[in-house]
Amino acid sequence: MQQEDEAILRLTEINKTYDGAVPLHVLKGINLEIRRGELVSIMGASGSGKSTLLNILGILDNYDSGEYYLNGVLVKDLTENRAAELRNRLIGFVFQSFNLINYKNAVENVALPLFYQGVSRRRRNKLAMEQLERMGLADRAHHLPGEMSGGQKQRVAIARALITNPSIILADEPTGALDSKTSRDVMATFRELNEEGMTILIVTHDPGGGAQTDRVIRISDGLIVPDNEIISKSSN
Ligand code: ADP
Numbered sequence: 001m002q003q004e005d006e007a008i009l010r011l012t013e014i015n016k017t018y019d020g021a022v023p024l025h026v027l028k029g030i031n032l033e034i035r036r037g038e039l040v041s042i043m044g045a046s047g048s049g050k051s052t053l054l055n056i057l058g059i060l061d062n063y064d065s066g067e068y069y070l071n072g073v074l075v076k077d078l079t080e081n082r083a084a085e086l087r088n089r090l091i092g093f094v095f096q097s098f099n100l101i102n103y104k105n106a107v108e109n110v111a112l113p114l115f116y117q118g119v120s121r122r123r124r125n126k127l128a129m130e131q132l133e134r135m136g137l138a139d140r141a142h143h144l145p146g147e148m149s150g151g152q153k154q155r156v157a158i159a160r161a162l163i164t165n166p167s168i169i170l171a172d173e174p175t176g177a178l179d180s181k182t183s184r185d186v187m188a189t190f191r192e193l194n195e196e197g198m199t200i201l202i203v204t205h206d207p208g209g210g211a212q213t214d215r216v217i218r219i220s221d222g223l224i225v226p227d228n229e230i231i232s233k234s235s236n
């Protein structure tokens, strides 16, 4: 078993440049450690490299130099199969735009990751229902995304992220398309999951969202701002 205090993500001097007519050096030596059980936000202005960083953490994109350890495994020069295997086993993604399939209902959307794992329809629908219940959405199970509010859609997306029982949730601006009340509700959902032990990393440019996490990491011009603002919250 993994130790409580062990880093689940460790980045050392990560550099990333997008090639092009004018190459763009986006990440300029990122050092970052996330421990198991943390609820962390990464904040920075638009264009500062937040999504680039999250895509690297989620093994959706490669980096040029440095080292990235995920759950003790060096994520570097992996085959596509190995990358997919690690990603599917360890990571749940949540996106600003929900990324739900519009012609599938909530249960089918939540169950989809299990379809790709070859789980039987009966079992994946049962597990999907359990996640929807956990999100307080049992009564929406057979509704299409178009019949749900933004907050409900994002909770369906969170249920989908949870269904493979990942070690960490990576969320890219998960409240970016939501009004402020709904944003707070979704952030409260992340906090509840964190209190159950889930490690959660949320990218946001909303200071309100950042304030609802235990640690705020700032990124500016491709670097982590050194004097991290640490917000300690009483557990309530
Ligand atoms: P953020 O999520 O903080 O807004 P991004 O990581 O999306 O920032 O982007 C950082 C910079 O990299 C921006 O200038 C953006 O235009 C550029 N960028 C992002 N993705 C690509 C890409 N695939 N190819 C080229 N440039 C990109």
Ligand code: MG
Residues within 6 Å of the ligand: 050, 051, 052
């Ligand atoms: Mg972004």
